[in-house]
Amino acid sequence: MPDPILKITGVSKSFGALKATNGVTLDLYPGEIHALIGPNGAGKSTLIKQITGEIRQDAGTIAFEGQSIDHLDAADRARIGLARTFQISQIAPDLSALKNVMLAVEARAGRVFRFFRPVSRDLDLTAAAMAFLHDAGLGERATLRAADLSHGERRQLEFAIALAMRPKVFLMDEPMAGLSPDGSKRMTAFLSDLRRTAPILLVEHDMEAVFALADRISVLVYGQVIATGTVAEIRANPEVRTAYLGDEAA
Amino acid sequence: MSRETVLNLAILAGLLAVALTAHLSGEPFLVTLATKAAILGLAGVGLNLALGYGGLVSFGHAAFFGIGGYAAGILASAAQNYEPLMTWPLELPGTTSMPIIWATAVIAAGLVALPIGALSLRTGGVHFIMITLAFAQMIYYFAISWPAYGGEDGLSIYVRNTLGTLDTMDPLTFFLIVFALLLLVLGLTLMATRSRFGLALAMARQNPLRLTSMGVRPFRVRLTAFVLSAMAVALAGALYADLNRFVSPSMLSWHLSGELIVFVILGGVGRPLGPLIGAALYVLLESQLGQLTEYWQLPLGIILLLVVLFARGGVIGLVTGRNANA
Numbered sequence: 001m002p003d004p005i006l007k008i009t010g011v012s013k014s015f016g017a018l019k020a021t022n023g024v025t026l027d028l029y030p031g032e033i034h035a036l037i038g039p040n041g042a043g044k045s046t047l048i049k050q051i052t053g054e055i056r057q058d059a060g061t062i063a064f065e066g067q068s069i070d071h072l073d074a075a076d077r078a079r080i081g082l083a084r085t086f087q088i089s090q091i092a093p094d095l096s097a098l099k100n101v102m103l104a105v106e107a108r109a110g111r112v113f114r115f116f117r118p119v120s121r122d123l124d125l126t127a128a129a130m131a132f133l134h135d136a137g138l139g140e141r142a143t144l145r146a147a148d149l150s151h152g153e154r155r156q157l158e159f160a161i162a163l164a165m166r167p168k169v170f171l172m173d174e175p176m177a178g179l180s181p182d183g184s185k186r187m188t189a190f191l192s193d194l195r196r197t198a199p200i201l202l203v204e205h206d207m208e209a210v211f212a213l214a215d216r217i218s219v220l221v222y223g224q225v226i227a228t229g230t231v232a233e234i235r236a237n238p239e240v241r242t243a244y245l246g247d248e249a250a
Numbered sequence: 251m252s253r254e255t256v257l258n259l260a261i262l263a264g265l266l267a268v269a270l271t272a273h274l275s276g277e278p279f280l281v282t283l284a285t286k287a288a289i290l291g292l293a294g295v296g297l298n299l300a301l302g303y304g305g306l307v308s309f310g311h312a313a314f315f316g317i318g319g320y321a322a323g324i325l326a327s328a329a330q331n332y333e334p335l336m337t338w339p340l341e342l343p344g345t346t347s348m349p350i351i352w353a354t355a356v357i358a359a360g361l362v363a364l365p366i367g368a369l370s371l372r373t374g375g376v377h378f379i380m381i382t383l384a385f386a387q388m389i390y391y392f393a394i395s396w397p398a399y400g401g402e403d404g405l406s407i408y409v410r411n412t413l414g415t416l417d418t419m420d421p422l423t424f425f426l427i428v429f430a431l432l433l434l435v436l437g438l439t440l441m442a443t444r445s446r447f448g449l450a451l452a453m454a455r456q457n458p459l460r461l462t463s464m465g466v467r468p469f470r471v472r473l474t475a476f477v478l479s480a481m482a483v484a485l486a487g488a489l490y491a492d493l494n495r496f497v498s499p500s501m502l503s504w505h506l507s508g509e510l511i512v513f514v515i516l517g518g519v520g521r522p523l524g525p526l527i528g529a530a531l532y533v534l535l536e537s538q539l540g541q542l543t544e545y546w547q548l549p550l551g552i553i554l555l556l557v558v559l560f561a562r563g564g565v566i567g568l569v570t571g572r573n574a575n576a
Contacts, residue, residue, distance in 0.1 A: 092460065095449070118441070161460075
């Protein structure tokens, strides 16, 4: 087995008396989708924020490609290849979909502080951004203001931005949230292919999608991982069934 | 050409036409008013880069306007009194050369804006407004209490500064100098806002969390915009000192910071020519209503209220609708 690309060891974070994450150990291997499930308030979002650097952990360590990234801030971690998609689409509403992605392309190239050439005449930048929009299925809506896109299309824009960062790891916080059953199916197919681009740590409530996609599942309850395993192992785990899955998985 | 571009060209042509017709019909006072509108508009264009494009509501840009003014006043008065500007560590003479004065004003303001911005931008929202105000007031009180350059009474420049062989005391010549600089700064601002940097600045305003997750720190983008904005405002300050041939601490006071914000909001936040039309309206109201009543700011207040309530894009937005360049 190859080395994990992302390795989280004993990570904890307390907000006052509340232990949001409590000694979480988790890893992500190249080519896999590792789903993180658990009831509301289990600490899933806190863990994602700790990996992206938005929240600093109180204890434990996070390693990326074998090296600790604890000292890096959120911007640095994004630059070395951790791309995050948000539960609520985070985009610039007044910019066109295309310009949202163009910014991600120029940020990836480290060329943000250029003051003279207008971006609209930068054909390389435009072409690169258009390609990522097409990959995310949003090519025809490129010139629309992001605010004028539908909820599902804004999701696609999130993914175009994430793709444009050419990441080594995707961190996804509930990509299915708010999608129609039809939209969920399309997203499932899209994510299934995406694991070949980069491995995905997937926080998701939609169990149908999780069971269809995940190579491995970890269950987080009260800030602690109570089980990690394949779909079949997790479905069969009695502790997980009482804590979270209930009759749904039966 | 978009509707806004046509309107922008019309505004610039209109200002030029006012100055030229006033000159031809022998009304130098009107030329001076147009010059004042152009200078205040230039300051507004500078503030717009931070406030409109960057979403940074600075209530302290008078500091940079005043620094530009004092740069002009101090250099010119030293030269006119045949005194050296400083004798230690090296002897520097004053100057009446406009380009040197402009460069000094712009660089000095940039150097002051860097630490002010670096400290203020650690905060946001109301705190940012208050901290920028506090810094500007510190500089204001420093100018009042420093006797070497006139203190509270200000500093007079006897003759307007020089640009080559031009007769800068001629109102139309001076207007044209100001107008050319206005066009230059407008062009640079437009270029910057449409560049890669402009895209990052728009994201820093609309969604800093996303910008961070793309690997770019919003702080650096904002600080750059803040410093560039201060430099443009300082250029306007230097021109304003030359227009009035007088510099006083009032150029540094919070009233002026407020007026600059009024220009931007009145004309249209984040619209390239918004601050110019805002400043022109302000100067027009001041000169016309000011003859009738000393309470001319009351109707201005009502107009501003109406703009904020009903025309969020200011005068420009009222005519052209939503911002197409965003």
